[in-house]
Amino acid sequence: MSDTKYAQQGMTFRQSVEHMVDHAIEIMELDEGIGNAMKVCQSVVQVSFPVEINGKAEIFTGWRATHSDHRLPSKGGIRFAPIVDQDEVEALAALMTYKCAIVDVPFGGSKGGLVIDPRQYERYQLEAITRRFARELILKGYLSPAQNVPAPDMGTGPREMGWMVDTYRQMFPNDINYMGALTGKPVEHGGVRGRNEATGRGVQYALRELFRHPEELERCGLSGSLAGKRVIVQGLGNVGYYAAHFLETEDDCLITAIIERDGAVVNADGLDVSAVRDHVAETGGVKGFAGGEYREDGTAVLEMACDILIPAALEGVITADNAERIQASLIAEAANGPVTFAADKILQERGVEILPDAYCNAGGVVVSYFEWIRNLNHVRFGRLERRFHEARGEQIIAAIEDASGVEVPEHLRQKLARGADEFDLVRSGLDDSMRLALQSIIAVRRDNPKIHDYRMAAYAIAIEKVARHYRDIGF
Template sequence: MSDTKFAQQGMSFRESVEHMVDHAIDIMELEEGIGNALKVCQSVVQVSFPIDIEGKIEMFTGWRATHSDHRLPSKGGIRFAMMVDQDEVEALAALMTYKCAIVDVPFGGSKGGLVIDPRKYTAKQLEAITRRFARELINKGYLSPATNVPAPDMGTGPREMGWMVDTYRQMFPNDINYMGALTGKPVEHGGVRGRNEATGRGVQYALRELFRHPEEIKRCGLSGSLSGKRVVVQGLGNVGYHAAHFLQTEDGCLITAIIERDGALINEDGLDVQSVREYITETGGVKGYPHAEYREDGSKVLAFACDILIPAALEGVITTENAPRIQAPLIAEAANGPITFEADKILRERGVEILPDAYCNAGGVVVSYFEWIRNLNHVRFGRLDKRFHEARGQHIIQAIEESTGHKVPDHLADELARGADEFDLVRSGLDDTMRLALQEIIRTRNENPKVNDYRMAAYVIAIEKVARHYRDIGV
């Protein structure tokens, strides 16, 4: 979202992130020098290049910012969108630094973007644009498996990452680690199974862990498990779809409203997320979907009564204008910066609990880390030990049957004798990471009397980890 729109609502996205950091620094009483170092984006490059589109030369402009390289490589997505600008890219790069620290992923923070509406170009044209953007970043040292590793973001996906990694391979044919130059690639070309669903799956795991802490759920005025909880999802893109789909099919949540660009769907008995997704893919929107009430002004449905609100689209959708009307007692920020700084204050004063974006949507970078490790190791997860564990499971089954004289039921035998594949291991690693990170956030909130919400707890954790590194290396 551009600064122009933010100016109508208050401070910009970048200013919001900086104010959160300032508040955390004050709480921690961090020394001024390190505090200032944490707030500065270390480097940013702007590139502009021409591309021949059907005989007409078009100019494209993009950025790549590195907020911190205290850990290498620096990590962060590349978005293709018309609202991209340098301020947004720098803010998102800073957020990536904190996000990686919160979930203990050993990366610095980076982010990139290109001003483009990808829907206006053919696949062939988009490939030419993407490859040229990649070359510009590579030539300026902002794309490499050792120093700066992009991933998909808004407007990009595995296809674009595949084009970019192939461009890197062509420029550095002797780099055997070239696959690690980008993450979020197609599985057939060095990607890892589970990356596409990772951010949405991470939101699910975050909520699951929160609901394992009854005292924390009590803060929201909720109780029990996720089963039966009413959920409103704003944005049914990759992140929103996977979060909603898994919460519905695996945890028994009722997705009572889905908000999209052209309006919103409401069904108090629960929407079929898969069906809605297929309808959007077919028609381009939600209008006309037959199994729900349609509301043209989708923004008003953010204030729809529910237990959990999941904003999973753009920055700044909850502002001072609609924050007083939000009825959800719990918000899980699946998007980056969906709540403005001023709106966040209003919601906290009203007692609304918020799982912050810097934690809640970190699933993507967690699984990107797994993919990067896989690429550098040149072996898929599970290849070395899957059959070993299957054989051990068979021995356990045999021992049980011989000692009891009874046959182990087939459904239990199948599970005991199944070795974990790459998908299983990626999901297990993501689940463990999201659990441990939230446990640390909860502990920090409960033990530090100056910390009154999950967002500030997450920032305190992140800043302390980065500051500790700066102190250790003498910066």
């Protein structure tokens, strides 16, 4: 259970998040009343419901928490996992509020969870459970295009979002904006191209932007480009896979270790990430993968020397117990809360830099925002302007050829005359969001002598935005 690791450090996951927020509020000298209001989770609903499984009624319990509705709708994923509890859901809802503010997405923060191990159920059983959970949330006002918009998280994906949005459609057949009730849906059913990869892609864009700032790399003890950098990834789920895959294939990083439930696979010359994923899908773990050395103790592999460590699984994997032994120069938090409050302090003292979860894994909510906009507009991105830009490109090519007397090579012609499709535009918007957010984080850290790390700079940005709303509009 993820919270167990936090409890061993003397606090829960939610308390760990609150400690970090308290520190940021203190640095900013924020009004005590606004600070207290910001930390409170505005509402939480717990639901318990029966579903017939193999002829018997089985009871399921879930939660949906809204941390802030200063912007509507409130946004955040729904996770299906046996370790979910209310404390975790509230902590993740708070992180969503700050995450949206950091990357300038106009949503409040929310989160949901259902206590279930999806692997223990047949597809038709899981569909019945998911639809019933959606119905409970809808009836209590925690799922709608205007108020609360869930998305996939651990244990859920496009399939579950499709079931949920169809449940909403059945209950509100006259709501023409029903597709906006959830994001992360299948592309064929209102989803946007690029959403499935978005969080992992966002991690890549965050690292790319950091590597555009030599003075920031110097803080990390790094230099040059991403090419050749040794990367360890913990967790090869949706987020970890795409982050590792893109860094390997597009930035020439060496993925020297991948950690999974059954251990880790290590190769100093770099792993084939797609091959590892195929092996995990086939066998259920990394053991037996021919392209690397198997290590049974995956936790110990977190402590191996590398340039970049990407924890992309559960909360609390780096604690006060192992923080002293972490050898990475830079940690990119692709998971939510992988570094505990106590570990964060130790790593800071040791000079290990951290790109915080509230920024680093925000790619998912950025592209969810794009999907929500697309659903409300009822038109896919690029449909109106793609062919116009293709024609304009052909005109530019013709002008170049007329002026120079030289024919433009075919490979350049294809690039210049190509109009952006939805995938291109989504990736462009995600890249822009991650770039601008990190630039702001770097500027705040540079300009505020009280702030000494990226996490506090990110929280300062988020808290100031939310506090400004409370000061200008009211609670």
